[in-house]
Amino acid sequence: MPTIARELADLAALIADPGRALILSRLMDGRAQTAGELALVAGVTPQTASWHLGRLVQHALLKVERRGPRRLYRLATPLVAQILEGMMTVAVTGPLGSRPPARIDAAMRRARTCYDHLAGELGVALADALRERDYLVLDQEVGELTEVGTAFLGSFGLDLRPSARHRRVLCRPCLDWSERRPHLAGRAGAALAELAFQRDWIRRRPQGRSVEITDTGLDAFRSLFGVRI
Amino acid sequence: MPTIARELADLAALIADPGRALILSRLMDGRAQTAGELALVAGVTPQTASWHLGRLVQHALLKVERRGPRRLYRLATPLVAQILEGMMTVAVTGPLGSRPPARIDAAMRRARTCYDHLAGELGVALADALRERDYLVLDQEVGELTEVGTAFLGSFGLDLRPSARHRRVLCRPCLDWSERRPHLAGRAGAALAELAFQRDWIRRRPQGRSVEITDTGLDAFRSLFGVRI
DNA sequence: GCAACGTTTCGATCAGGATCGAAACGTTCA
């Protein structure tokens, strides 16, 4: 009877080291980083980081790709990001009565990417706004884009019509760990985030996965989507 | 920037101990167990188990309830079960090339409960059968009961009409870690599992969360649902 | 109130793994 519990414990042990958790958290935007950069993120020497990265690759949480003399590490699959995000939600719910928002980084709470879509106050406010206009139906477990919603997003050039070609689901809720309410994920969430980057409404910060909302972005989110933020 | 990663690491450390993982795994059927029973499950002395249980309660993974001289422990919320289930999926995907099914307990793989619904070969086959008859649409991220499906399940006395009263979602996919394909969760999955217990199609085994499929159960699943198992 | 039982607290011990210095490896570029 033990085996699956053992696998669970082994996986958890892999995430349980503060340095490795920092590395995983850093890679949750889906981008790749070199071993040296990740050593800085984890706050350890390169040789220690190498040991950690080796373990993460060996257990298939990360995959590595050689780019010249350096090695680029990234999350092995989107599923890994999704599980880590879920764990963060549980982690923050934490000790009863909760002490959560206080200890959370302000920039991360404001706006960040969650693998390929938007999260944080911005992500949740965007989902709320779309819902208020009846573009979207979304609760903690399921989500659906309405016809007017599809048309509305289509007016920005996003093709979100259901299609057999795409294996990926159109619209899915993703529980936001900092806001504790769902934001928009799936193909629709990813397309919206991509649009925001392209129009310079948001910009990636040099490190970390928090993003900066530009002035034009703030205007756009408010006037075009009715976001209250 | 570090804080959320730190929370993640702390949570993972909590699950990373083999004994605690066994305890959590044991409680994933949603039922409560006494401290003494859980000590046996974890394979440690009562005082060690007490130390583990204390940590799990302190970090809000478990909640405890006093029943006379003994204390009953159970998972704090369904979200905890959901996350653990997700972690198991990632854990089993594990090392490239995979060595998964071999090390997994046969009874668990055959049929088990996943908090409140059915999982394992039985759970996945049931979802497949419902899908083949166009009662259900289900992929890895979203699920929906069709009108004929709602009517079909209604003929067993299950009231699965959408309702504002129920906060809980009707139908949701849950990735099965042993089969690596989605099975049916949400209100519909829970109702179906309850039906199966009531009609004695399946029985809980004394310990663990695997279930036994009775002879009448096997007949019922095959003839009534078209399950190939 | 006392005895019995399940459970927790305390204290000491022990082990696994994270860490870094030193050195080797492998790739790129001159």
Add this chain to the structure above:
DNA sequence: TGAACGTTTCGATCCTGATCGAAACGTTGC
């Protein structure tokens, strides 16, 4: 080919946390 750089391997050290014996605690039932 040799030098420079990023990265990994090796070896030794150190520290956190899991473990159990012993004892205390709290509840129930007589």
